[in-house]
Amino acid sequence: MQKIKKAVIREDLFVLTGSMEEAIILGQLIYWIDRMKDADKYKLEERERLDNHLADSFKHGWIYKKAEELAEEVMLGVSPNTIRKYLGNIVEKNYVKRRNNPRYKWDKTLQYRVNLVKIMLDLSSLGYPIDEYKQFLRSEKNDASSKQIVLPNVEKVNSKLNGCAAIPEITTEITPKINSETSSSNEDEIDIYDSNQFELISKTYLSLSKNKKLSSNDEKAIKDVVGENWETHRVIGWIKECFNNFKPKHKLDNIRSFRYVANYIFDQAYKFEQEVLEDEQATGYIVQDEYFQRYG
Secondary structure (H helix, E strand, O other): OOOOOOEEEOHHHHHHHOOHHHHHHHHHHHHOHHHOOOHHHHHHHHHHHHHHOOOOOOOOOOEEOOHHHHHHHHOOOOOHHHHHHHHHHHHHOOOEEEEOOOOOOOOOOOEEEEOHHHHHHHHHHOOOOOHHHHHHOOOOOOHHHHOOOOOOOOOOOOOOHHHOOOOOOEEEOOOOOOOOOOOEOOHHHHHHHHHHHHHHHHHHHHHHHOOOOOOHHHHHHHHHHHOOOOOHHHHHHHHHHHHHHOOOOOOOOOOOOHHHHHHHHHHHHHHHHHHHHHHHHHHOOOOOOHHHOOOO
C-alpha cells in the first residue's frame, strides 16, 4: 500500500520566514534531519555550536536533495525552479546552508543543511517556545545528549508580529519517498564508496556482459571512469542503461569490452553536466565559496 504524503504549515516557521511556502519547505528539510545517516553527529554538532558559539562549524547534516524531489514532497503545485527560488530565500536568511558536493566536484546535485541553532535563537527572540526543537537535538546514542540545552539570553518580543494571526498546524497526509539521492553526505561512507568503486563497477559489468574476467583493456577503461570521481550509484546506473539500450544488429553482436561502456558513461556525464549548466543559467545560482567552486 502506498504511503500517504504529509506537508505541514507551522505558525512559528511562517512568522520566522514571512512566507507560507518557505515555512513548508523549511519544515520539510527539518523533517529529513532524523532520517539522515549522520543524524546523531549533526545533533551533537548543533549542541556544540549552541554551547560554544561555533558559528562556522557545518561538517555534518548535509543531505542531497533535488528541487524536483522537494517539489513533489511539499505539494505546493509549483515548478522545481520556483522551489529553487524559495530555497534561495531561505539560504539568504541563513536558516539553511547550501553547497555543492565538496568531494565529487562533478556532481551538481546541491546539498542542504538546516541551521537549527539559528532557527532556535530567532524563534526564541520572537517569543515562540522551542522546547520541541531542544528535544529534537537530544540523542539516545550519545551521553552528552542528556545535558540540558540552555539558550543564550535573548530579548523576547510578541509572537504576533505585524498583525500576523496565529496559523493552525495544517497537515495533509505525506511521507516522502526515499531514494539514492536523499542521503547524508557522511564522509566516512564516501571513503568506503571510493575504495569499492572499481570492484563494484567490475562486478556489474561482468554480470551484465556474461564475461568471466576482465581484460587488461577493461581494467584500464574502468580506471579511467573511477578517476573521474563520479558517484558510484550514477556510474552503476549508466552501466545498466548502456546494456539496456544496446540493440544488437545480429545474434552474435554484443558488448565486447568495457571501453564501449566507458564511452557511454562519459557521454551521459557530459549530458548531465550540460543540464546542470542550463539549470544554473535558469536559476542564476552558481556556487561562489572558494571550497565549492564549479568543476573545471
